[in-house]
Amino acid sequence: MLLVASGYSIAAETICVDDATTFGVSYTTDWQLSGHEKEPARIHNHETNKKTVDLEFFAKTGKVAYLLPEKNVAEAWIKQPKNQLVFLRAFPDENRGIEYTYGDLLSLNVNLQWEQVKRPFLPLQIAKLELLDESVDQCGKLETRKGIVNGQKTIVTWYPELDIVKYRLVNDKNFRVETRLSGWKNKAESLASFDKITAMPTMDFADIGDNEADPFVAKMIRQGFVAHVHADGNVSYPGGHQH
Amino acid sequence: MNYISKLIIATITVLIAAPVNAYETADEWYNHGKQTLKQALENVHNKKHAKNVILFVGDGMGVSTVTAARILEGQRRGEAGEENVMSFEKLPYIGLAKTYNTNQQTPDSAGTMTAMMSGIKTKAGVMGVDQTVIRADCASSLGKSVPTLLEQAEEAGLSTGVVSTARLTHATPAATYAHTPERNWEDDNDTPASEIAAGCKDIASQLIDFNFGNGIEVAMGGGRSSFMPNTETDPETGVHQGERLDGRDLTMEWTEKYPNSAYVWNKAQFDAIDPNTTDHLLGLFNRSHMEYNHDNPQDLGGEPTIAEMTGKAIDILQKNEKGFFLMVESGRIDHAHHAGNAFRALDDTIAFAEAVSIAMDKTNVRDTLIIVTADHSHVFTIAGYPTRGNPILGKVVSNDSSGDSSGIETLADDGFPYATLGYTNGQGFGTSGDMRTIGRQDLTMVDTTLEGFHQEALVPLGSETHAGEDVAIYAGGPSAHLFHNTVEQNYVYHVMRFALKRKLGW
Numbered sequence: 001m002l003l004v005a006s007g008y009s010i011a012a013e014t015i016c017v018d019d020a021t022t023f024g025v026s027y028t029t030d031w032q033l034s035g036h037e038k039e040p041a042r043i044h045n046h047e048t049n050k051k052t053v054d055l056e057f058f059a060k061t062g063k064v065a066y067l068l069p070e071k072n073v074a075e076a077w078i079k080q081p082k083n084q085l086v087f088l089r090a091f092p093d094e095n096r097g098i099e100y101t102y103g104d105l106l107s108l109n110v111n112l113q114w115e116q117v118k119r120p121f122l123p124l125q126i127a128k129l130e131l132l133d134e135s136v137d138q139c140g141k142l143e144t145r146k147g148i149v150n151g152q153k154t155i156v157t158w159y160p161e162l163d164i165v166k167y168r169l170v171n172d173k174n175f176r177v178e179t180r181l182s183g184w185k186n187k188a189e190s191l192a193s194f195d196k197i198t199a200m201p202t203m204d205f206a207d208i209g210d211n212e213a214d215p216f217v218a219k220m221i222r223q224g225f226v227a228h229v230h231a232d233g234n235v236s237y238p239g240g241h242q243h
Numbered sequence: 244m245n246y247i248s249k250l251i252i253a254t255i256t257v258l259i260a261a262p263v264n265a266y267e268t269a270d271e272w273y274n275h276g277k278q279t280l281k282q283a284l285e286n287v288h289n290k291k292h293a294k295n296v297i298l299f300v301g302d303g304m305g306v307s308t309v310t311a312a313r314i315l316e317g318q319r320r321g322e323a324g325e326e327n328v329m330s331f332e333k334l335p336y337i338g339l340a341k342t343y344n345t346n347q348q349t350p351d352s353a354g355t356m357t358a359m360m361s362g363i364k365t366k367a368g369v370m371g372v373d374q375t376v377i378r379a380d381c382a383s384s385l386g387k388s389v390p391t392l393l394e395q396a397e398e399a400g401l402s403t404g405v406v407s408t409a410r411l412t413h414a415t416p417a418a419t420y421a422h423t424p425e426r427n428w429e430d431d432n433d434t435p436a437s438e439i440a441a442g443c444k445d446i447a448s449q450l451i452d453f454n455f456g457n458g459i460e461v462a463m464g465g466g467r468s469s470f471m472p473n474t475e476t477d478p479e480t481g482v483h484q485g486e487r488l489d490g491r492d493l494t495m496e497w498t499e500k501y502p503n504s505a506y507v508w509n510k511a512q513f514d515a516i517d518p519n520t521t522d523h524l525l526g527l528f529n530r531s532h533m534e535y536n537h538d539n540p541q542d543l544g545g546e547p548t549i550a551e552m553t554g555k556a557i558d559i560l561q562k563n564e565k566g567f568f569l570m571v572e573s574g575r576i577d578h579a580h581h582a583g584n585a586f587r588a589l590d591d592t593i594a595f596a597e598a599v600s601i602a603m604d605k606t607n608v609r610d611t612l613i614i615v616t617a618d619h620s621h622v623f624t625i626a627g628y629p630t631r632g633n634p635i636l637g638k639v640v641s642n643d644s645s646g647d648s649s650g651i652e653t654l655a656d657d658g659f660p661y662a663t664l665g666y667t668n669g670q671g672f673g674t675s676g677d678m679r680t681i682g683r684q685d686l687t688m689v690d691t692t693l694e695g696f697h698q699e700a701l702v703p704l705g706s707e708t709h710a711g712e713d714v715a716i717y718a719g720g721p722s723a724h725l726f727h728n729t730v731e732q733n734y735v736y737h738v739m740r741f742a743l744k745r746k747l748g749w
Contacts, residue, residue, distance in 0.1 A: 062482060081480065084541070086480075086483075103535055106541075109695030109697070201432065206575075206578040208706045209578070209581030209709075210352065211427070213368070221704070
């Protein structure tokens with residue numbers, strides 16, 4: 001079985017989801033460069049050409065959030081009526097955030113559907129990959145699929161009923177990215193995380209231009225956090241988006 | 244006869260209405276110049292007192308924005324575009340305003356709008372207070388408030404109105420009624436508790452607690468969240484809460500405070516408002532800023548256009564025989580420029596011109612001073628040598644050696660075509676959300692006229708910036724002739740005040 005081959009399984013005592021509409025998962029992603037291509041700037045590490053990146057994902061009805069503890073940034077998508085989205089980028093250290101209204105996103109030419117942002121790792125594309133294996137573990141039905149995603153060889157084991165990836169391996173001639181689901185968050189933990197992210201004072205993206213003197217805004221601009229919203233919805237975290 | 248028909252002598256009106264290229268022979272160009280001169284000679288200064296004053300502010304609408312929007316408006320009618328005249332360009336008087344703040348060479352909207360509304364220049368970031376104030380320091384602002392023309396008009400018994408496509412608590416509209424050392428203190432959630440304790444009030448509450456005259460008659464725009472308690476769910480999105488921490492529902496307070504009043508938040512409610520029976524109207528059509536004009540059809544609850552808001556506001560205000568003061572802001576020209584998206588900036592400018600046209604239709608040039616200006620400019624350029632009638636949002640197609648269109652895209656020294664419109668700084672080229680693309684791009688296969696195109700920029704910045712050059716002031720009606728040269732921006736207030744001197748005193 002592929003999961004065994006990967007040497008990975010979830011601990012038997014793992015509690016999965018107590019509410020399929022409100023839950024969270026943690027991921028660990030290992031990057032390893034194997035070729036001569038310049039590695040992505042965001043994971044640059046000359047000494048080892050390796051990096052481990054953690055991601056926490058939270059889902060709630062009509063809302064999802066991606067938290068990158070290392071970068072101390074959280075990115076949330078909120079679904080409004082008519083499938084219109086609002087994007088929130090929050091910075092827990094600063095206790096502030098930037099909100100991109102639906103109109104702001106349109107002005108940035110980002111016109112995403114909820115299906116594109118509601119889970120990490122591009123589930124719409126995963127569902128189209130070749131089915132290799134089906135199994136069940138303590139968290140539910142599993143499928144293992146393989147194929148090409150964004151031009152890269154990908155093998156994935158996921159919970160299709162939750163659209164949640166359990167294991168993913170992306171092999172490119174220049175790098176190898178291996179992602180593992182490392183833990184689950186229950187409803188209470190997930191709600192608390194949402195509250196923390198969405199309660200931060202926010203500034204509209206449209207107002208950034210009038211507030212460049214604000215040290216927070218200036219810092220976010222310098223770090224490239226202001227304008228960078230990926231058009232495929234899988235935002236700033238490594239492993240979620242590959243060019 | 245409407246405002247402009249009375250204003251412009253018939254001869255020039257004929258020329259403006261003439262089809263494209265109608266005077267494109269040497270004789271016709273010559274005659275056009277002569278007719279323009281004749282109209283200027285026949286123009287008589289209106290030295291009467293104004294009954295009404297309408298101040299239109301295109302936020303960030305620098306001269307290059309006006310030029311490009313003029314061309315786009317004409318091209319949308321199938322014309323070459325350059326010869327087009329937008330509504331406010333028909334006003335007979337024009338001047339230039341120096342826009343700098345007391346502490347900034349290139350200004351922000353808070354300081355510039357304070358100049359126009361209160362007659363003094365002040366610092367960037369503060370509104371309705373003088374330049375001695377320390378930004379975001381409440382204690383330093385106490386006792387430093389300066390009256391606004393809107394307050395003075397209310398005290399004199401005039402009706403008053405504020406209309407904006409931005410949040411009503413944003414800098415430009417707020418400078419008509421609020422006094423604060425920090426433009427971002429839009430509600431009590433934005434205002435530090437220490438500053439509230441020091442005696443400063445958030446901007447939204449200042450609009451509702453406004454106690455001059457019989458209160459503002461019309462306030463329409465975006466920014467609903469700052470008027471709602473954080474325990475209330477937004478009626479339009481259903482997924483957001485209000486912002487206020489003090490529990491106040493300012494929309495309810497508006498209707499409780501004023502007789503014959505109404506609060507509306509969507510287009511259907513707006514359309515249902517009868518100006519004859521409504522004396523105080525609060526319209527908050529979006530949680531934050533209203534949509535760009537181009538995106539208006541996608542708004543969840545439906546929003547009126549800036550022209551529709553202007554028309555409704557005038558219908559309500561002109562019931563007062565004593566007269567009225569109205570400020571109308573197109574707030575999102577500025578935002579689209581900041582995003583590096585010329586399409587939406589120009590589209591909003593055209594919508595703004597329609598609002599001015601509505602005002603001209605509904606008022607009389609003999610008693611209504613109309614001023615159209617900008618608070619500041621943007622680093623927005625019209626470049627290259629595109630042939631006449633070249634799509635203003637398109638790539639440059641120059642003329643050949645004989646002076647006719649070459650019919651092919653002109654290439655820069657790097658071998659790539661380039662767009663006519665660009666920015667000196669900002670996020671730069673982009674056709675998707677991933678916009679941080681530094682350096683020249685090959686635009687050969689890119690349609691730069693599409694709504695999602697972001698013009699190239701020279702200096703990479705997270706947000707395109709304001710520019711420091713002068714902005715135009717277009718004016719018609721009583722005292723409009725007082726705009727005729729280069730002036731400090733605070734002069735705008737003094738002309739409006741002078742025009743209303745019979746009512747406000749002098």
